[in-house]
Amino acid sequence: METxxxxxxxxxxxxxxxxxxxxxxxxxxxxxxxxxxxxxxPVQRRTLYDMHELGIRYDRPYRKCARIVGDTMGKYHPHGDSSIYGALVVLAQEFKNGMALVDGHGNFGSIEGDGAAAMRYTEARLQKITQEAYLSDLDKDVVDFIPNFDATEQEPAVLPVKVPNILINGAEGIAVGMATSIPPHNFGEVIDGVIAYMKNPDITTEEMLKIIQGPDFPTGGIVVNKDDLAAIYQCGNGKIKIRGKVEIEKMKGGKERLVITEIPYPMVGANIGKFLNDVYGLVESKKTTDIVDISNQSSKDGIRIVIELKKGADAQNLCNMLYKKTRLEDTFGVNMLAVAKGRPETMGLVEIIRHNVNFQYELATRKYKTLLAKALDKKEIQEGLIKACDVIDLIIEILRGSKNIKQAKNCLITGDTAGIKFKTKLSEKMASQLRFTERQAAAILEMRLYKLIGLEIEALMKEHEETLKNIAFYEDVLGSRASMARVIIKELKAFKKEYAMPRKTVIENAKEAVYEEKKVEEMPVVFLMDRFGYAKTIDVSVYERNKEAADSENKTVLTCLNTDKICIFTNTGQMHLLKVLDLPFGKFRDKGIPIDNLSNYSSSEEEIVFISSLLALKDKKLLFVTKASMLKQVDGCEFDVSKRTTAATKLNPEDTLLGITPVSEQDTLVMQSEKNMFLRIAVPEIPQKKKAAVGVRGMKLSQGDGLAAFYVLGEDDIKTVTVKEKEIYLNRLHVAGRDTKGVRK
Structure with missing residues (x-):
């Protein structure tokens, strides 16, 4: 029947x-x-377990990383070699971890952001701490094993880690809709914190922070918001402010220099280069003139960035400027998110330690149950061998009289003497009373003759006594939580004694860095921009001496204050602001800098229609004229904005800004179309609007026509234009109403 x-x-x-x-x-x-x-x-767990399986221990030779990566990918992690090697590299980088878990040999990258060499060149092996505290009890059934991706291998669901690795090494990861960011902590402090929790499970976050002072970054630095840590570690969220360590060194001639010896943890990698560029930027933009030179003298011995200052510079003020304007003071966003009982959960410090302690009890319970079972088996066999040594002659007689091993074994276990030849009836009677267990009988039959030597029997007796002591110890540990806690604490103290390191990061409450900018002395300057868009400023007296050359060689010449801003209006209706202080100030023959580099203006996409200083606009009315003959007046104060780029006017589709000019109530506006239509209107006819408005129509244009030019005439101005070789006096044109066609000339 078909389905x-x-x-x-x-x-x-x-x-x-x-x-x-x-x-x-x-x-x-x-x-x-x-x-x-x-x-x-998972990728870190699988990599470490694979290294353990390959036998790449801390006391054995290094092995090629390509071998480790390939084996991990083939057995446990089928997600590509780059993710596995990337995880392996990070596990070996001491500048990223509180405690590196892999001992790398070769180029594993640098604190300055240099990448690791290819995996075919580098070698690795496990660190001693990893072997002892992360992988040591895998053979004692302490964790569950699960099938790998193709069910051909078994891998641990979790490693039997005996220390809170999530706090010691921290964690960073971006998932879907959530991310984790846990800072590293001091190994010794974390161990003390775990012991304190085991002695007092009701310990508060404030009490715990007296033991675990806060994060301990491998790069050192100074955490400056100590008072915020209690709230951060209570809920598992917050921002830690961290500064680099700066020393002020005296030099010859009364000069000083700033030496950065420790950097904020977020600066690890390419951000050191970004910091150096930021300092260069402060010098170039003349935010400071006190820096003479900056050099990165960092080496394998540590960070050393030297900033040389000129004589008389305020070193402390400059240090504060670096904190304020560069990444020498940065924030580490804490989000203590981890997988607990199969689901993501944000946890506080005490809660993380609680999970870890519960895990330690679980590991210890499974470990000692396994050890107890093995010890009981050992006891059974040892008791059988001791008993056998007492009746060894009888056992030899049974073996010699048996037809096969099965018959002899059966006699040892049940006392069945049927079919076995004995020398005497007494021997047969004694054999019938034997009652060895299955395991004991097997051990007796496998026992070698040298075990009958007196010293060997004595050693067996001592070993049996040791086994009985172990059984008593295991039963005590499993029967009492206090005994188990003592065992765990003893092991934790041993780890602390061997692996604890002094704290690197200083935790304190520091004042907000206050940088007092030197006030710029206000002075008038002349802004010059040539036809290629290169701009600069020069002293007014320099301009006066070179006035003729300056006016002829430059497209724009205007006088302004050095504290002012230059407003650049373009045909797209945008206004770009440019600080005068950002422009180079110097000699008349200096080339200058393209304004494209100093503002959002793009010479390839926009055309400048009007330039003015911001101060010059504030008491003026500006007339906006578009190609489609849309007009409006705008108060110059509206352009005093903080944005570098703002919309100066709203344009209809396909329309462009033809020009802008200051006007007064007495002025008249003459519009000239491409088809030589002329219309003269009074400026008061044009309404004042906001900069975001479109405006009103000035001239009715015929199909396909547009404004070619416009002219603003004062009361007594005489202006002529030439059309078809005929000279037209604009001041003689009749003043008509707005939104009319005008006259043809």
Missing amino acids: QEQIIRTDYAELMQKSYIDYAMSVIVARALPDVRDGLK
């Missing part, structure tokens, strides 16, 4: 929602976020 095909109808939106949620949870749980128990993402 009938069934079509299942599903809402597309519902299907997409389910698929996306499945994908998001897969990324969250199985890729981007660490597990709160071992503090590792």
Whole structure:
């Protein structure tokens, strides 16, 4: 009978929602976020476990990273070699971790952002701490093993990590709709925090912060908002402000220099180069004139960025400027998100430690149950061998009289003597009373003759006593939580003694960095811009001496204050602001800088129609004229804005700004169209509007016509234009009404 095909109808939106949620949870749980128990993402866990399986221990030779990556990818992590090698590199970088878990040999990148060498060149092995505290009890059934991606191998669901790795090394990861960012902490302090929690599970965040003072970044630095840490560690969210460490060194001749010896943790990588560029930018933009030179003298021995100052410079004020205007003071966004019991959860400091301690108890319980079971098996076998040594002659007689091993074994276990030849009836009677267990019988049959030597029997007795002590110890640990806590604490103290390092990051409350900018002495200057868009400013006296050359060589010449701004209006209706102080001030023959580089103006896309200083506009009315003959007056004060670029007027589609000019109530406006129509109107006819308005129509233009030019005439101005070789006096044109066709000339 044929099976009938069934079509299942599903809402597309519902299907997409389910698929996306499945994908998001897969990324969250199985890729981007660490597990709160071992503090590792799946790729890190698989890489470390694979190195353990390959036997790349801390006391064995390094192995090629390509071998590690290939083996991990083939067995456990089928997501590409770059993700595995990237994780391996980070695990080996001491400047990114509180404690590196991999011992790298070769080029594993630098603190300045240099990438690691290709995996075929680098080698690695596990660190001693990783072997002892992260992977040591995998053979004792302490964690569950799950099938790998193709069910051909088994991998641990979590590593049996005995220290809170999620706090020691921190974590960073971007999932779908959420991200984690946990700072690294001091190894010794974290161990002390765990012990304090085990002794007092009701410990508060404030009490815990007396032990774990705060983050301890591998790059050092100074955390300056100590008072905020309690709130951050209570809820697991917040911002930690961190500064680099700056020392002021005296030099010969009374000069000083700033030496940066520690950087903020977020500056690790390419941000050191960004910081140097920011300092160069401060010098170029004349925000400071006190910096003579800057050099990066960092090496494998540590960070050393030297900023040399000129004589008499205020070093402390300059240091504050670096904090305010560069990334020498930065923020580390804390979001302590991790996977707990299979779901993402944001946790506070005490809650993370609680999860870790519960995990330690779980590991210890499973470990000692396994050890107890093995010890009980060992005890059973040892008791059988001791008992066998007492009746060894009888056992030899049974073996010699048996036809096969099965018959002999059966006699040892049940006392069945049927078919076995004995020398005496007494021996047969004694054999019938034997009651060894299955394991004991197997051990007796496998026992070698040298074990019958007196010293060997004595060693067996001592070993049995040791086994009985171990069983008593294991039962005590499993039977009492206090005993188990003592064992865990003892192990944690041993780890602290061997691996704890002094704190690198200073935690304090520091005042806000206050930088007093030197007030610029206000003075008049002359702004010059040539026809190629290169601009500069010169002293007024320099301009006066070179007035003729300056006027003939430059497209724009205007006098303004050095504290003023230049307003650049373009045919697209935009206004770009340019600070006069950003322009080079100097000699008349200096080339200048393209205004494209100093503002948002683009010479390839826009055309300048009007330039003025901002101060010159404030008491004026500006007339806007577009190609489509749209007119309006705008108060010059409207252009006093903070944005570098703002819309100076609204334009209709396909329209462009023809020009802008200051006007007064007595002026008249003459418009000339491309088809030589002329219209003269009084300026008061043109309404005043806001800069965001379109304006009103000035001249009725025929189909395909547009304004070619416009002229503003004062009361006594005489102005002529030539049309078809005929001279026209604009001041003699009749003053007509706005929105009329005008006259043809």
